[in-house]
Amino acid sequence: MSIHQKTKSLSARGSELSDTGFQLKVLNGHSGTETHFPPFALKAADAGFFPMKPSRIDVLQINIGKLCNQACAHCHVDAGPDKKTENMSKENLEKCLKILQTSDITTVDITGGAPEMNQHFRWFAESCRALGKQVMVRCNLTIILANKKYHDLPDFFAKNQIHVVSSLPYFSKVRTDAQRGDGVFEDSIKALQLLNAVGYGKENSGLLLDLVYNPSGAFLPGQQAELEREFKQQLLRRYGIVFNQLFVITNMPISRFLDFLLETNNYEEYMNALVTAFNPLVVGNVMCRTMVSVGWDGSLYDCDFNQMLGLPVNTTAGRRAHLDDFDLIEISERNIVLNQHCYGCTAGSGSSCGGELS
Numbered sequence: 587m588s589i590h591q592k593t594k595s596l597s598a599r600g601s602e603l604s605d606t607g608f609q610l611k612v613l614n615g616h617s618g619t620e621t622h623f624p625p626f627a628l629k630a631a632d633a634g635f636f637p638m639k640p641s642r643i644d645v646l647q648i649n650i651g652k653l654c655n656q657a658c659a660h661c662h663v664d665a666g667p668d669k670k671t672e673n674m675s676k677e678n679l680e681k682c683l684k685i686l687q688t689s690d691i692t693t694v695d696i697t698g699g700a701p702e703m704n705q706h707f708r709w710f711a712e713s714c715r716a717l718g719k720q721v722m723v724r725c726n727l728t729i730i731l732a733n734k735k736y737h738d739l740p741d742f743f744a745k746n747q748i749h750v751v752s753s754l755p756y757f758s759k760v761r762t763d764a765q766r767g768d769g770v771f772e773d774s775i776k777a778l779q780l781l782n783a784v785g786y787g788k789e790n791s792g793l794l795l796d797l798v799y800n801p802s803g804a805f806l807p808g809q810q811a812e813l814e815r816e817f818k819q820q821l822l823r824r825y826g827i828v829f830n831q832l833f834v835i836t837n838m839p840i841s842r843f844l845d846f847l848l849e850t851n852n853y854e855e856y857m858n859a860l861v862t863a864f865n866p867l868v869v870g871n872v873m874c875r876t877m878v879s880v881g882w883d884g885s886l887y888d889c890d891f892n893q894m895l896g897l898p899v900n901t902t903a904g905r906r907a908h909l910d911d912f913d914l915i916e917i918s919e920r921n922i923v924l925n926q927h928c929y930g931c932t933a934g935s936g937s938s939c940g941g942e943l944s
Contacts, residue, residue, distance in 0.1 A: 606896035633866035638922035645877035647695040727777035804852035810834040833941030860929035868936030
């Protein structure tokens, strides 16, 4: 199997930051830095959103495993080839299906790692589609070429009308490989061409192919509309590639990107940029208000980022934040857990798994 590795996972390196509690200490100015920033909860309150409450629950986002054929420099999941045990069981996936069967949740967002590497991925995606749910898969593209058992993924995606969302740091080899690992750009281009060949990204095909851009360094992203226009022009001109939308996402100051910020002495400057760019107009549109995030072990979180910081959903006393105790009414009325990393979703035009918020 082809492995694209830019770096090792924090856990493989024995880094202190592999401990989510230590990451939270850093974010709150108790370790690694003496700089304190205004509590995000106060900013949310000033904007009229504290306590933060869900508006509706439309999305069940499921991290079905941290195993990945890539180990990207900025990965907020700390995913990689060494994450062989942190993968969701069929039992927990069946619990997810039961929730979907008995709720009005419309969309299943399957993520990882490389979600396709979970042995139950195809069965689960087909089962979700059989329930009439919209299925979105966060595909890293290179998995399609990593091993011959994945070569038919474009056909599988198309057959099941799965919405494919894929990260592509840039339309050049140098910037993409610098963030994602040697050879990632070439394999990503080949994978995109294979997806186009079965209809993805093409007008009136009904097969959605969206790309995700996040900055390569310690700075905020540019405007989504402008970047999308540039990506579409360059990818079409250079490689004949078409896609639907470009989602622009701000790098979150957690996990391997937090490690990068600290190692390069950019942490305080980056956090200050996020805080300074806080936009009260996007707070009401943050993704945690419309989703529930499920970890590979069945634990429940407000969003993927809270999941990676080990911050489970608020539940009533004595009730576990787990699939076994899932209560949609309680989930819909919960107070959303906030912390300093939330500045990443509310800076500038805002940021979510679906790109800009305004």
